[in-house]
Amino acid sequence: MENAILKHNTHWQKRYSNLLKRNILDSIIEKLYLRQIEVIKGIRRSGKTSLFKLIINHLIDSNVDAKSILYINFDDPYFTEICSDSKNIYRLLELSEKITETKVDYLFLDEIQNVKDWEKFVKVIYDNESVKKIFITGSNASLLDGEYAILLSGRYLQDEVMPLSFSEVLKYFDITNKLKLLENKAKVLKIVEDLMQYGGFYEVVKEPKFKREILINYYETIILKDCIAQHNIRDIKGFKEIAYFIISNATNLYSYNSLARAINSNDNTIKQYLQILEDSYLLKELQQYSYKLKEQIKSKKKIYINDNGLLAQISFSFSKNFGKLFENLVYTELRKQNYEIYFYNKDYECDFIAVKNQEIIAVQVCYQLNKQNMEREVGALRKLKFNVDKKILITFNDESQKIDDIEIIPFWDYFF
16 A cells, blocks of 8 residues: 555655646636635546646645645555545545655545545545645546535535647647747648547547557446446446447437437436436537527437547548538537537527627538538528627638628637
8 A cells, every 4th residue: 555655646756747738727726725625527538637747746836845745546456445435545644644754735536436435535624624625536527416425515616627629739749829830730730630530638649659549448448437337337238339329420419219219229218328428528418509498408409529539439430521520629629618518400500609708609610611511601600590799610721701790710720
């Protein structure tokens, strides 16, 4: 156990290096002075652990004693025994303080969902003010929805981490301003193409050769650990087949009944499995944009995948479907900018209605504009019968222009 703790806490000897600064870091640092528990949730391998290391580096740079910072990752098999009872976490605190002869002030608990009744331990530590600040991560959206999570009500703040955004990937390739963006246009377009095909997981972005293999491994781990094991699913084969079918039909309109008929299942099973997949942050179900809640609930839905690599590489059939991949990529970027996203599909279709800070943006997506589709794509935005603050048509690389109140702009320029 001592060796495992030492392995997890190399910052006791030197700060972490070779980390890409995430856009979300500054907003988390702004909240460090607050007592509330910082909860960081997101899809597996999206960078939650790296974000922890960035926060730890900041604390050390702010003259916090490195030995007063304890980090534990509960995905490590060394801590299997600890995971069976949250009371065992006290042993880790005591052992850390024995090793370092320093009181733990900052406690980082990674993949906390693996610990049984973890909420009870965290509440006691928080209420007793045993440490100055607690940070936890989890790979399940329902992390704080359980019976015991009510104990933490009012005691936490939460943020979501997704795979790298377009701007973060550009930063990785040292394209940090508009001049570099324009000077490296060919490289930038290749980056967008790679994001469409392989997504933004950091390990995938930096890997030149085995991107698909890594993504398949990520997908299988999410399905097995965060879906099947987490929810005690018995029909493993059936769940995998339904998950595959749902992902393969991303961006398409559906009803629960139509999905159930297509795969010889039933509405309740489809709803349950969709919720499990959404809780794992693998995908997101979007609703029709409407001022009437009843209409939102009754209308057909759409599914988008939270990383393009998990869409493009799970099925070879997507390899040349640039329109579908590009639409999903725009969704992921809007999501990473913290928009609440809907779609509109009644007499006409608008791909996304994005809402943030009382601003409403209508977004149409077209991989490549031409004479045949220009009127359809622009017309969808013209037909909107409700007020929006902006109308934007995002393309892969068409020249920026404005038609009436509609701004046509390439992806690389809009999301830079």
